[in-house]
Amino acid sequence: MAEVDRRTVLKGVGGLAFVGGSGLALKYAFNTDDQKQDPSQLVAKDVSESDKRLIFSNWPEYIDEDDGDYVSTLTQFEKDTGIDVKYTADVNDNNEFFAKVKNQLGSGTSSKRDLFALTDWMAARMIQVGWIQKLDAAKVPNLHANIIDSLAKPEWDPGRDYSAPWQSGLTGIAYNKAKVGEIKSFKELLTRKDLKGRISMLTEMRDTMGFLLMVNGGDPENFTDDEWQDALDLLKKARSDGQVRSFTGNEYVQDLASGNVLACEAWSGDIANAGDENLVWIPPEEGIMIWADNMLVPNLATHQDNAEAWINYYYEPEVAAKLAAYNSYICPVKGAQEAMQDVDPEQVENELIFPTDKTLSETHRFMALDEATMRNYEGDFADVTS
């Protein structure tokens, strides 16, 4: 009798302990910390001198390569400085890359990279939470001397103290002219019957939603919640009608080239780089979205000096011209247009690289968003795209 009672009691106590323990574990063991960091506390000892290396993460197909007699800018840099550059094209999507490094940077540990390039809004976000090291202005004189005016003072880094644009670019429409007739506006993309199920759009919320806002007559730089909702509804409808085949990152070019996709939202340089003359990029009638990808040095980077040498190097007009001639993206460096004369005279007047003031006046940026709004909008957008 006593034995039974004892057992029951033991069982009860055990059960309670289990439930209580589980509850406590759930409540306290898995919470995540605030990811804000203080970059001044997270400066690694710089080993640039002794360990001549630089680890740089960039977007795919974003740099010129050695080709026969042609010596790429990267190879030239290595020759000039003796620095061994480990260049990896592992940035395919801002959010994806953010997820990749957030555990380290958010917890104040090293991301094992010295430099990476992210689009304006993501660069802003990282600087804001203190994940990015300040650049030593004395070591990047070319940056401050040569950056073009339109990129010199973004509101999120007015003195370019933390960031240096790698390239800037335009988002517009690309289509395969061998398979489909001329396309002029983003609206056609969303409505033309012959494009049904044959278009793709970008998973970059700011690019895609910027166009949808403009299709509705809005301004991406200044819009209300209602306008946002209308634009989102338009996107939802295009999706549920089966007009949109997919939302993609950088990989849309393959589908466009193979003919699975006839037309898509596209970044200007990608199409020029694809080397397929049937693929054309056009600025849509509604307007153009403009953006820049910015080089950033993360906390605890161990080769900051090398990174700064790299930045400084790419802000030499001749180097910038070489890179731009290959990339066909907007060159952020003053004097590169003149330098282009020697590099590739045909490109001097290329508006994709050196846009006129008139073109620049038609471009739009996306409104700066506070963290909460951004989360809502990102969530709304992701619900449609995934």
Added chain:
Amino acid sequence: MSHLDEAPSPQTPATSGPSRDLRLSQLTKEYASFTAVKSLDLVVPQGQFFALLGPSGCGKTTTLRMVAGLDVPTSGRISLGDTEITYEKPYRRPVNTVFQNYALFPHLSIAENVAFGLRRRGVKDTKQQVADMLELVELTSQAHKKPTQLSGGQQQRVALARALINKPEVLLLDEPLGALDLKLRRGMQLELKRIQTEVGLTFVHVTHDQEEAMTMADTVAVMNQGVIEQMGAPIELYENPRTTFVANFLGQSNLIAGEIEGREGDHVKVRVQGALASVPGDRAHSESGTGWLGIRPEKVLIAEAGEPIDAPGDVITGGYVTDVSFVGVSTQYLVRMPWGQELMVFEQNTGARAMLAVGTKVDISWRPEFAFLLDASQDAKAGIEEE
């Protein structure tokens, strides 16, 4: 003696129309490198209990499988009455099998196993029949178990019930009683025989057990290496074997080498180690040259040398006893003959005379009508089962 010549009598039920004998002709089954059944001819009259007896690997199962339709013969014919069924699909033959390995369906209960055949033939209400059948094999209480929960003997009875319930024209039994203990086995033998007589089915029963074959069957066929050595009523096979294999496989025999002198009236004379013996013409299966004179041990009379032997017959003298074993109802002697061969002699313990001791000089004798004569080209040891 007359009963020896009696043809096996089929117990044909009164209701039968035209005869539905099972007939195998020239049936042959060859495997890649091996002939399992060689040009077999066999008639099993309708309603008969037919036993197929033979050593392991002689082709019994193969023969049954061809009858059941599970193996296709290489050549030859199988027919049931006037219908040829050589190539008929197994599920269209009015033939069922009790498999050597039972082959019970493990996912079905005992009752479901038994009902399987009826169900497949569209019988709706199987309950009563299944209950009756389980009653018959004394498994009523196991009806809802699964086969794996039963003992070997119980499983065998399920296999029997599962086949019997279909009342097929021919029931093939492949050693169905092998796993049963002696008592159950005797019981089942009687039961089988009773069922067979009652329902008038043709049973083809394969067995290793000669006693089982002889007590149950109307006709026994002795099979060896793919051929039927001899077929007939049990008593005929025992009394008048045609081959050394049958003589040794069915009971035991003394086989003595001899010179055949030739036919004299209705007897054949044989010279055996100097003495002259005679064999009735219908029991002599060889007429010239050398031969095996055969005599069953229990037919051999024995007496101390010089003592009179009570029944006149062919006598051979000069032996002595080398071994005596007492088995209760009888005594078994081994007698070494002058030419070195040891003969077996079984004597009823009538008490008329004291047991003979080892070393005793003896004479032996047998009545000529019990002797048989076989061709000497056969192996005298064929069919002796090594223990």
Added chain:
Amino acid sequence: MTSTAGVPPVSTNDASGVKPRGRKLTGYWLILPGALWLLIFFVIPFYSLLASSLFDPDGSVLTGYEMTWHFGNYWDAFDQYKGQLWRSLWYAGIATIICLVVGYVLAYAIAFKAGRWKNLMLVLVIAPFFTSFLLRTLSWKLIFADDGWVVGFAQAVHLTDLLNIVGLTTTDDRLLATPFAVIAGLTYNFMPFMVLPLYASLEKVDLRLIEAAGDLYASPARGFFRVTFPLSLPGVVAGTLLTFIPAAGDYVNAQLLGSTNTKMIGNSIQSLFTTQLDYATAGALSVILMVIIVAAVMIYVRTAGTEDLV
């Protein structure tokens, strides 16, 4: 999820009187590696998932998430993603059924008809595993390309029209980016998980039982449904589970072969976890998916009644 905490040690015989202390402890030592394994690879990840499903939805990766027993996440996640949930179960179900039918025929052929080609055929069944899952799936993109001959052929034999009528495609001029392509991808990718268990259980079926069924008036078809199929049920159950469960949670096929209208729950969870960083909804959705699958599996196994088949 069940009582990992309360597992009793291997008990020694109570009737044996005095229990040596050491023996009793041995039991605990023996379950230690298993328990550790379970703790590290199941209990902790599961608790972590459970905790994140109850995070305050107003948190964020940057500001930190706090667990506030916010059960509302479940309803929000379910309400928002019920379409994808339903679609996942639906696609996985169709793929599983196709896998079962095709896989059964294949496994049957390998087990009973292949003869000396048996081993070769088995190798061919698992051969796709020699290349990566992603590559294999991507290659279907080439096969089903809009301008490819497969689409041309499908149009010529009006397969596309048929698929369009039954709703597996949305237009009649392509196969990619349709439910059909996603289901085809799932079917293709999970087929070996169906074939192998089916083969294993068919292989064990005693041919003599099939003969016995034939002897008992069952035509080959009936013999199959009454004997072979029931005996292969353990393989059917194992195969369907091994196919359905990963298929229901898969996101690669929908991602590569599907369109925005064919996203499955795996895509939603993946996106919530990796790009939107909405851990609360992602966690809740994962737990919901898990509960649905566990419940479905339990009902299924009960109904299939495999416990009787030893």
